[in-house]
Each structure stands twice: as structure tokens, then as C-alpha cells.
Amino acid sequence: MSEPHRLEAQLLGVMARPPRWYLFVVILLAGTVAWGFYAWTVQYRIGLGVTGLHNRVPWGLYIVNFVFLIGISHAGTLISAILRITGAEWRRPITRMAEVITVVALMTGALMIIVDMGRPDRVLYLVRYGFGYLSSPIMWDVLSVSTYLIGSLIYLYIPLIPDLAVLRDRLDPSAPGWQRWLYRTLAMGWQGTLRQRRRLERALTVMALVIIPIAVSVHTVVSFVFSMTLRVGWHSSIFGPYFVVGAIFSGIAGIIAAMAVFRRIYRLEAWITEEHFRKLGWLLLALNLIYLYFTFSEYLTMGYQPDDAEAALLRLLFTGPYGKLFWPMVVGGLVAPALLAVIPSVPALRSLSTVPFLRPAPVALTAAGLLGSVLIVRTQPQAATLLSWLATWETLRWPLLGLGVLLALSLVPILQARRVASLVIASVLVNVGMWLKRYLVVVPSLAVAQTPIEAIAYRPTWVEYSITAGTFAGFALLYLVFSRLFPIISLWEVREAEDSAIREPADVGTRPYVTPAGGRA
């Protein structure tokens, strides 16, 4: 048996002896999943009446989660398939993480549709009756999502085979029998011969080529479910590309967050370098700007000469009850991430640390003091005597906003020096923002009154919140369990790149991304 590679030794070591917090996190996530399952049993027993859904707003959190998770699933396609075909060597250490995101997101996302149906047995109706009605966009959705899920599973499995052989050969003798059987069976007798490598490459290339159009079709078709409907805010020709760009955008953000987590907890700084974050950061910024452009174009077109329903929708979004979600989505989910992606590449911003009133601590303390006094006055009426006018929200709104801007500016020099932190914050903001965006696509359009007298509200209930929490916990749990059973970094691809870098010393472009820090360079 050959000498284990350093990455192999490290990853297999972590898999064999996971950190102490692993079990705690698994139990926490499993508990949340169990709670979500209990909520679902309540919904199954009593019916969809336990949710906030009703005859006016029949789509709510479940469909929002579905669209969001299907969007996240585009991470694998972009990072793995597109970058593989275009020969971007730096992708190698992060492809596996992206592919797993795709599979797990599709599994949990597709589950949301079954939850939304209320009666899971009605899935059979799609098979029994649905395939006769291919003119329905819902059936296009069923076809493309199921095809994408199967394709992604195959696309995850094929590059895993050489690593499964490593696990088979290097498995600790004390490992349980089922684990031994699992690796032996899935490794398909891999020995790394020339013939086997050719076949593997052939299968990978074919899958990489076919998975890209499928991924594009999936989110296009998801958008068709909305845009083929004569409903205000949905019936838009821009929805196909708008959804696809949004999906890739949130997918990149998802992979950046996953990279940061695994880099930290598995100590993978030598393989997942700052350079990976830098390249993904630029991709994130590019998609961010395209998405901003689409968003601007969408609302400008709708708002320039709106009919009654469009005007009502825009009022709901801009100044109505959904404004408190819309503006945070625009500012926090689109503008702030773009700035955070740029900040680490502008060294001149460090000079902000020399500005006296831009010290983070005093600014934060002042803001906290003002905010605290507002809270005291609002919650303790007896304290509202002298301060009642001075410390009201209306009086302090603008000073607090100004302090918020100052606080953000004071953090700029800190983030400028920390690219990874800056991009991770941007990624989290993007994903929260994209979830909000999906909520703002689904719910407000349904909440626009169809008759002059009705007023429609949708408030999710504890059942929907619990199932949502269970779904996202399930996502994290599956991801964590996968990382415990299989290498989260593609060992053979990293080694292959190292070998080719050694054979071709002039090709410096591939080396920095695969060479451990302090190793051969």
C-alpha cells in the first residue's frame, strides 16, 4: 500500500475521530428534524388548515423553501461541471462540497413540494394522471427536478469512486462491517488502472456536459410555474433568466459558506486557500451585479406604467407591509454583499482606520446606548418622563441610522484585511436575502386583492416555521453525515493536480491551489 497523502491522512483522521462537538451538533440537528417531523404529523393529521395558507394565499413558506433550495442546488453545477469543462484547475479542492450541496438541497427541496401538497399520497397522482398532461408547467417541474436529482447523484458518485477505493484500502480494521461493505461495494473494484481512469473520465465528461443544461432547465422551469400564471408580479418574460441567475448567485454564496465552515473545523487551510475565496468572491460579485440589474429592470418595467394590480403590488412591496422585508433584501442581500466582495480588494480603504471618529468600539457603544435608551423608554413607561421626547424612535431614527453607517464604515478597515471573513458575511447575507427575495416573489403577488373589498394576509404558523427549521436542519445534518462517511475534498483530484504540477513545473498556475502551505512550492 502506498504512503498516504497528507490530505488523505488528515481527512481520514477527522472522519475516524470527529471533533467532540460533532455528536452534539448531530443530536441538535436531529432533534430539530424530529420536531419538524412532529409538526408535519400534526399537519398530516389535521390538514393544511393548521398552516397560515388559505384560499387566497395557497403558497407560502413551503414553496419559498422549495425555490430557495433548488436555487442553492446550482452550486454543484457551477463549481463542478462548468469549471471542470472550462479547465479551471483551482476548482479541485471544492468540487465535492459543491456537488454534495446540490444533492442535499435537491432532496430537501423536493420534499417541500410533498409537504405543501398536504396529502403525500397525492404524489402518485402526478404519475398516474400527470404524465398525460405535459402541457402543464408543473409536470415540466416534476420531470426536470427528478432528472436533475438523479443526474446529480450520479455526478456526485462518479468522482467519488477513487476516493471510495482509498477508504476501502485504508479503513481502520476496527471499523464496523457495514462500513467496510459500503466502501467495497461502491468502489466498484477501483484499482486506478489506465482503463479505469479512461472510463471514469469519459463518464465524468459526459455527465458534466449534460448536467449543465439540466440545471439551467430546472430553475427556468421553476420560474415557469410562476410566469405561466396570469398573476401580477409573476407573468413576466424575464423570470427564466432572473431565476437562473439568482440560483447560481445563491449557490455560490452557499459554497463559500460551506467552504469556510469545513476549512475551519477540519483545519483545511492548506487546501482551501484564500485564493479560492478570492476567485469565488469575484464570481459572487459578477452574479450579484447581474441580479441587481435584473431586479432593477423587473421593477422599473412594472412600475413605469403600472396597471391597478401592479401598482397595488408595488405599494405592498415598497411602502406596505412587505417593505420591511423588501428593503432589507435590497440593501442587506444585494448591495451590502457587493460592497463586501469588493472591500478586500481595495487597499486604500485601510486608511479609514486613521479617521478618529471611525473607531468601531466608540461608535458601537454610542449606537448601543441610544438604542438601549429607546428600548428602556418603550418597555418601561415609568422611565419615560424627561427622556420621553428625546429618546423616542421617531427622534432618534436618523441619528441611529447615521451611527449605523458610521459603524459599517468603521468595520471596513477590519474587513479589508480579512477577505475570508468579508466574503463569508457577504455569503450569509446573500442567502438570507435570496430567501427573502423568494418569499417576496411568492407571497405578495398572492396577497394582491383580486376584488375591491378583500384584504389578504398570510402569517405562517408554528407548524410551517417548525417544518422549515426541520428542513434546514435536515440539510445541515445530511451534509454533516456525508462529511463523516466520505471525504469532503476530492482526494484523487487534488493529488492528480499535484502530480501534474510536479510534472510540469512551468505551469505555475495550477500549483498554488493544490500545494499545502509550507509544502512543496
Add this chain to the structure above:
Amino acid sequence: MKRAPLMVVAAGAMALVLSLLVLPARAVERVRVVVSERGFDPPVVEVTEGELVEITFVYGDSHLPQDNPHVIFIEGLGLESPQISRARPEVAVRVTAEHSGRLLFKCTAYCTGHDRLQAGYLRVRPAAATGAVPAATTRLQLLAAPPDVPGAKAALRAQLSSDDGQPVEGVLVRFEQQATLVKTGWAPIGGARTDGRGVALMEYAPFGDAERVPVRALFEGTVRYQAAQAEVVLELPALVSWWAPPEEVRVPIVGTWLLWAIVAAVWLTFAYALYQVFTLPEPQSAVPGSLHRRRV
């Protein structure tokens, strides 16, 4: 002879007075519910199964500086009240709860205190507990006005009365159309509650290709009234070619086959990739050139 018209009028008036005295007027239970940002007062309203009840929702937010309109929806009865606001502080809905049990009513408007207005209950007592009278027979008449042009709406009018000729108010009449979807049967098209004249009205666009469409109205009955149904045939105007539904907006047959062909091609590609995987095992195990060997 000159007195004859006067006699007829007098006799008519007398008959009317007598009928009002002799015929038992249907009792109406009346309840009032104050709707305010603090919730419903009372939060639970008790009514009797099968009895006509008039629920008056009263606006209770006059103390607020701004108007706080509410719309109350009674689940299970599918009934929504008109908007209650400062301009219209009281609205009454008349309804018959057909079955005993508990029905939720809640506010569906954006309002202050919305969360506290999500759990009002209509507790419907079983009629047996209050000593109900035997159910009276009913008569249902259905009139259907067909649409003038294909695709337009037909008007359905069902009138429900008891055997003594009194209108039955506040009960649900369901309408169904005979249609062939997967198989031929009665497809529900909606329902409406009877008003003070016992009339339930509904408009709907008939579906399907048939020119003669059977439509029926159904009253399921309550503890006080027996079930009834009536059926008519709608004569629809003949379809002419330029009124045909716009088939071109749907995927045509060729498109469907194309779609299937694309899906089949993708799945065949998956099969090809899996074939490559399943033919990976080598006949012999130790083979030179293993990826696991360090080639450095």
C-alpha cells in the same frame, strides 16, 4: 260591484295577517361579537346545529387614533363578512351551521391586533341536546340562464323552501356540472348560501365541449330540513371555429413528443455514464499505474 276590488284587497290583507299568525316564523338566534385589537369579545359563540343564526360583528376599535378595519372569515362555512370599519361599525351575517362541532373564525385583514384575532370559535351544539323538531321536507327549484356566447358565464339560481312554502335561509346549496374528465361524473363547481328569500345564486363558466350540460343543485339537509336536489340542462351556444379555445398556447402534440425525446436522451446519457461505472471492475486486482501510488 264597485266594492269588489276593495273586498279583494281586504281579503288579501286578512289572509296575510292570518298567515303571519298561523305559520310559525323561523326563529333566528342573534349574537353579537365585538371585534377589536384586543381580540374577539366573546371569543366563543354558542349556536345550535341547524338553526339560523345572525352574527353581528361590531367594530370595537373606536379608541384607536386610526381606523382599523377587519374582515371576518368563518372557516368551515366558507363565509366572509363585509369589512367592518369606522365607516361601517356593524355588519351582520346570517348563516346556518349544518353540523355540530367547532368552527374557527378569524380576521383576514391587515390590522392592528391581527394575531389576537385568529382564534374566535363558533361552538355548534348538537340539535338533539336542545330537543329538535322532526326535519321538514323541502323543495328545491333550479333555474339556469345559459351564456349568450361561448366561454361566457351562466347564471344559476336555486330557491329552497320548506313544504309550508317558507324560504329556507342561510344554508349551503352546492352546484355541480356533469363533466367528463378522467371519467364521466358530477364535478363540483361551487356553492352559495341562501338569502332571506331562500335563493342561492352563482355564476360560472361551463366547461367541456358538450352543448347540453346537465347541472344540478344539492341541499344536503340539516336537522331541521330534509335534503333536496334539482337538476336542469344548460343549452350552450354552439361553438364556432373562431371561438375555439386557444390551443396554440399549449404545448402541441409534436412538442410533447419532443419533450419526451429530450428527457429520454438525457436519461440514456445517464445510463451511458452508469454503464461506464459498472464496467469499471478489472478481472485482476493488482494492476500497475494505480492512482493510489505516489508517482513522485
